[in-house]
Amino acid sequence: MADESGSKRGFAEEALPHLDAVYGFALRLSGSRDEADDLTQETFLRAYNAWDQYTLGTRAKSWLFTICRNVFLRRHERARRHEEILAVTAGPSDAIPEASNPLWAAVEGTDPEGSFFGSIVDDRIVDAIDGLPEEYRSAVVLSDVEGLSYAEIAEIMEVPVGTVKSRLFRGRRRLQQVLYAYAVEMGYVSGDALARETE
Amino acid sequence: MSFFGWFKQRIRGGHSGSGAPSGSEPISCEEALRVVQEFLDGELKEVPQEKVRAHFEACGRCYPHLRLEQAFRDAVRRGCGSAAAPTELRERLGELLREAGRDD
Numbered sequence: 001m002a003d004e005s006g007s008k009r010g011f012a013e014e015a016l017p018h019l020d021a022v023y024g025f026a027l028r029l030s031g032s033r034d035e036a037d038d039l040t041q042e043t044f045l046r047a048y049n050a051w052d053q054y055t056l057g058t059r060a061k062s063w064l065f066t067i068c069r070n071v072f073l074r075r076h077e078r079a080r081r082h083e084e085i086l087a088v089t090a091g092p093s094d095a096i097p098e099a100s101n102p103l104w105a106a107v108e109g110t111d112p113e114g115s116f117f118g119s120i121v122d123d124r125i126v127d128a129i130d131g132l133p134e135e136y137r138s139a140v141v142l143s144d145v146e147g148l149s150y151a152e153i154a155e156i157m158e159v160p161v162g163t164v165k166s167r168l169f170r171g172r173r174r175l176q177q178v179l180y181a182y183a184v185e186m187g188y189v190s191g192d193a194l195a196r197e198t199e
Numbered sequence: 200m201s202f203f204g205w206f207k208q209r210i211r212g213g214h215s216g217s218g219a220p221s222g223s224e225p226i227s228c229e230e231a232l233r234v235v236q237e238f239l240d241g242e243l244k245e246v247p248q249e250k251v252r253a254h255f256e257a258c259g260r261c262y263p264h265l266r267l268e269q270a271f272r273d274a275v276r277r278g279c280g281s282a283a284a285p286t287e288l289r290e291r292l293g294e295l296l297r298e299a300g301r302d303d
Contacts, residue, residue, distance in 0.1 A: 024282030125278025
């Protein structure tokens, strides 16, 4: 560990405990262990170099996630991101399409509490998450895996809270559709695939 | 007992239509289902958490929807698991940070 004197004081105590969480987030962003290694390394080196801009005792984890996502986007997705944002924000602003989840009706008579989700193997779940556009994927992982608040996710993704809600809503719906289709295919639940919702 | 375990004991399949009879203004099924995501995220703003909780406690039709959403989230969390950074990365990072510290 670096000399903890001067401007780098507190880095080991506040930043390094989040190494696993940042690596996990990097893994879901990139879908590759090698790239997750690089992303994590660069995230921590950047954080270390900018440590004097960090206020001790604030949310180091969110700050590290922000750096990690920005490094990832800068490396790979700036151009694509624009197209994705256009797709995500197309239509009636960030309005949530509808309250009622079509999955509820689909499983009402067979598995209303969704126990089929428990039968789906981890790799298939990861594949489904990796198949989401980055805007949805980041929102779902930061909320459902990391347990961050809407406000924290909004800060990391540099979007309003309403957009976070919309991306979570749509991302979860898409993920549910994919996992449900897989569960039907595997015979974990009886039914037909759901109609694809608005993008 | 867990929150859901307690639910299961209490719920006997009733569907109130207008929610639980607790508080002066119970919320409707439509309202409860509209905010189910925010409820599970702990991010309710427009409706008091207790009113939504009371509705799901009492309504046998809405409760499975809550369970379904929770089962989905549990699967996502399980699928992503607790990714541990590889030992090699941990060691390499430690070395790089030591080098960076020497350069400061």
